[in-house]
Amino acid sequence: MAILEVRDMCKSFGKTEVLKGVGFTMERGEVISILGSSGSGKTTLLRCINFLERADKGQVIVDGKVIFDGSDTAKKSPSEIRKAQLNFGMVFQQFNLFPQYNVLENVVLAPKLLAKERPDFKKHKKEILAEIETNARDVIDKVGLTEKLMNYPCELSGGQQQRVSIARALALNPKILFFDEPTSALDPELTGEILRVIRALADKKITMVIVTHEIGFARNVSDRIIFMDKGVVAEEGSPEEVIDNPKNERTREFLKLIEQK
Ligand SMILES: Nc1ncnc2c1ncn2[C@@H]1O[C@H](COP(=O)(O)OP(=O)(O)O)[C@@H](O)[C@H]1O
Ligand SMILES: [Mg+2]
Structure with a gap:
């Protein structure tokens, strides 16, 4: 069974149809x-998939369960939305770290807030918090930042900050991790360290959707490539099919433009 199925997502902003x-x-x-x-x-x-925007139409199905249905007229409550969001982790172009918290605090923040909602929290507070910290140290280790545990975002390079935001997403143990151009806010010499972290996650069989302009990386790390054009999936297939032998004229033009850069 598919872990994620996205169907017929449509979204307009005013008169602009963005997803068709x-x-x-x-x-x-x-x-x-x-x-x-x-x-x-x-x-x-x-x-739209991550509930940061409400699609006008379409469905999002995780593990066979419909978590979003655009034809539902009843709006989900904030707690229902938060629960559905927990299926996903998201890493943005901007790192969005809390500047007043160190690396470890940035990573434990969301899991702690969530734990407080557990009915058994008061009774098992110490164990639960200890487990959250152990898990946080583990994901920080996965992104190679154990030495920076107590450092603040302003003391880190852009690449290190982005690695913290990857650790923060991993800390909630999402079923699927989404990246939106994770290296585009970085100086070119820092993109490699992020791509290596994502590669290591792929090797660990973490399910990931990566929006990127790093074509070489996409070819190397992906099982499948989706090429979007004007709000539709214009072409989809293996990296060999889509990147090396694109059928769609728009895919060809796009790849040519990227090559020239
Ligand atoms: N909140 C918004 N309000 C109005 N228009 C938006 C909004 N978000 C995105 N758009 C428009 O939707 C189109 C697609 O944007 P986006 O999804 O950011 O594309 P991409 O990530 O592929 O560059 C653009 O024309 C953009 O201006
Ligand atoms: Mg974008």
């Missing part, structure tokens, strides 16, 4: 990269 019926499915452990020129709707698609 986007759909795809993915299996557990799969890595999909989404390519497409600026303005094709990639960020909007990720935001």
Whole structure:
């Protein structure tokens, strides 16, 4: 069974139709990269799947369970939305760390807030907090930042800050991790360290959707490539199919433009 199925997502902002019926499915452990020129709707698609934006139409199905249905007229309550969001982790172009907290505090913050809602929290507070910290140290280790545990965001490079935001997403143990151009706010010499972390997660069979302009990386890390154009999936297939032998004229043009950069 697919871990994620996105069906017929449609989203307009005013008169601008940004998503015009986007759909795809993915299996557990799969890595999909989404390519497409600026303005094709990639960020909007990720935001709609993650409940940061409400799609006008469409469905999001996780592990066979419908978590979003655009035809529902009843709005979900904030707590229902938060619960549905927990299926996903999201890493943005901007790192969005809390400047007043150190690395460890940034990573434990959300799990702690969540734990406080558990009915058994008061009774097992000490054990629960200890477990959260152990898990946080583990994900910080996964992104190679154990030495920076007590440092503040302003003391870290952009690449290190982005690694903290990856650790923060991993700390909630999401079923699927989404990246929206995770290296585009970084100096070119810092992109490699982020790509290596994502590669290591792929090797651990973490299910990921990556929006990126790093074509070489996408070819290397992805099981499948989706090429978006003007709010639709214009082409989809293996990296060999879509990147090396694109069938769609728009895919060809896009790849040519990227090559020239
Ligand atoms: N909140 C918004 N309000 C109005 N228009 C938006 C909003 N978010 C995105 N758009 C428009 O939607 C289109 C697609 O944007 P986006 O999803 O960011 O594309 P991409 O990530 O592929 O560059 C753009 O024309 C953008 O201006
Ligand atoms: Mg974008």
